[in-house]
Each structure stands twice: as C-alpha cells, then as structure tokens.
Amino acid sequence: MDNINEQFSLIYDQYIDKIYRFVYLKVNSQEIAEDITSKVFLKGFEAYKNQYQTPNTQHPIQNPGAFLYQIARNAVVDHYREKGRTPVVSADASPEIADPGESAQEKAILSADINTIKKSIKKLKQEHQDIIIWHYLEDMPIASIGKLLDKPAGTVRVMLHRGLKELKGLINES
C-alpha cells in the first residue's frame, strides 16, 4: 500500500457492508442508516489520516474494525439522543418503536421473517444487540467481541446467551 487513501479504501471495502448492517438494524430507515454510516466513515477517515499526520499520537488505531464499530455505536446513540428517544431502555420494559421510515421498497426487500427479527432486535439492550449482530451476522469470535467491549470472554458469552434467550422470547411473543 502506497498511501493512506489506498489503505482506507481497503478498510472501507471490508467494513462498509458490516457497518451499514450494524447501523441499519438499530435505526428505522435506510435513509438514516446511510446518513449515520456516512458520518462513521468520514469520522473514521479523519482519525485514520490524523494518526499519520501526528506520528506521536498516544493511541494509534490498532484495529480499524473495532474503531469503526465504536464510532458507529456512538453515532447511533447520538442519533437517538438528538431525536429525543431511546430505542432500548431495559430488557424488562421494552417500548414499541415506531417504524415510519420504512419504505414499501424496503419492506419488499426484507422478508417477513427478517422484519420480525429486525424489530425484535431493536427491543434488546444495546450491548445484547451488538453482541448478537457481531457474533451471528459478522461471525466475530467471542474473544474479539470481548476486546471490543473491554469485557472478559466469559461475560460476553453469558450476555450472548441472555440476549439470544430474550430475543427468542420477543419473537415468540410477536
């Protein structure tokens, strides 16, 4: 790789689908998902190039994937904060989240099953959502998720189990 642009281009190609999917499952529409994903990569690129412009930086980006996921998590939280609503409050009290942004086209693309899971995932705790998405959709090993969340692998495994159980209950209820 001869320059930062080429490096980031590869990172972009590797993560665009994953980050978009991660965001899309947490928000209400394709438009919002695209908007947030754009912000994530713009911010990611800024940080990525800045680490080379200031070589003495204290925390160079060791894992671009983890870095992008972290930006995406924060961006989603910011999005809901700006909107003045919280998508998930607790595992016990899960408010119904309106889904006004879904177009007919989106509905056609997503099958009924996918829609049900998507809606149910949104009702989970944020950490449970993240772990389920990373592990089952992105095939991320438990150890990598642990590093990402700064938690021991055992804790992640327990959270994954609880999240899955809760999700199963939500889907069976619906």
Add this chain to the structure above:
Amino acid sequence: MIQITQKQLIEQLKTLKEIEPRKEWALLLKSQILAEQKAIPVSVKIKKTIPVPFPEKKAKSIGIMDILSSVFFQRKLAYAFTVVLFLIVGVFGFAINTVPGDLLFPVKKITEQSQAALTGQTSLKQEVATLNSRINDLAQVAKDGRTDNIPSAISEINTKASELAKNLKSNLVNDPQTIKEIANSLKTLADVPGTDLTANPDVKDLYQAVVQSQIADLEKTTLTDEQKNALAQAEDLYDQGKYADALEAILLINK
C-alpha cells in the same frame, strides 16, 4: 402458536446478512470520502505498525461491476459537464448575432462588457465601441426590415449616446482619434435610412458634446485661412443649435 427454537433463531439471524447498502451509494460515499484528501505518502516505518483488521476475513476485492459502475458515474458527470459547456458556448455564440429586442440580447451586452474589461479598454473607448455596436445593430435591423426591433435599438442608442455625452462634457477629450470615431459613428447613424435621430435629445446632446470638444481643440491649432473660415462657419452653426451640420463642417476641416 409454533414456538421458535434457538437453532431456528440463529438460522433466521443469519438471514439478516442479506441486508446490504445500495452499491451506488457505497461507491459514491467512498469516492467522496477519499476525494477529501489527495494521496499522502506513508513512510515505511509507519507502514510496519499497521495491523490487518480482523485477520479472519480477507479484504473484499473491488469487483468488475464496482469499477464499471464507478466509471459510469464519472462518465455521466463528464457528459453532463460537456453538455452544459456546449450550451454555454452555444448561447454566447448565438447571442453575438442578436440585436436589441431579441431574447438573448442581454447576453450579448454581458459578452461585450466582459470583452472590454478583459482587453482593459478605458471607459470612454468602451462607450464609443458600444455606441458603434448599437448603431450597427440599428443599421442591421433597418436593413432587414425588422420593424419590431427598431424601438429597442433606438432606445439602446439613446442610452449610450446620453452616457457618452455626459462623459465628454465632464472630461475634455484631447484624443482626436476617439472624437473622429464618435463623429464617424454619428455619421453612420445619420445615414441609417428611415431613422433620423438628429433631433433626439440624447443624440443631439452627443452631437453638441462632440462639436464643442472639436471646436475647442481646433481653436488651439494653427489653421489656414480657409480652415479658419470653415471653423467660423461651424461655430455659427453650433450657436444656431445645428450640431449635425457643424460636425459636417468640422469633419471637412480635419480632412
């Protein structure tokens, strides 16, 4: 109601992998992000510290469709730019042949002003050139028999003549060439069939300014007896308000 099992749930979760961003959006976003900064060379030392993100999966290579799609978008942009360029050139090209009263005439005026600004013409020379152009427009309109355009052409001449007269009165012009040019323009105007503007106040003002300037200039010059007589005659005509005739007499002296 059929209860979903954990295995079925995991299977269904994996179907969510079908969710993908729109290809064109992803390509556009990538080009926008990377266009923000030109290539920055990375030193070998820094390169060594770059880890391969999530080594379990190899980076997705850019497919042929991605490249084609990218080229298509660039071409679309280039075509749009070319079309706009052709339209602009076409409008300006077409506007050159317009006359007052035509739809594109304002474009011609803008072009003339831009040309004058680019060539660094003085305000007076620019006004003379514009007046000349408007008189030629009137001559063309009269020749083509486009009666609808004549009032607009005359109005344009009046405006320019008034501006030029004011300029001549406020600044004494010592450049005989410029005055001669104005005089020739006025003669051309007088020769346009069916449009006698000598009685028009703005044009009359311009005649007066030119004659006044010429008389002042000739009074300072050494003249032969014959020329002195012609000048006296021109002064008489000027006093009588016959500025067009006075200008004719002055032009004879200058010959």
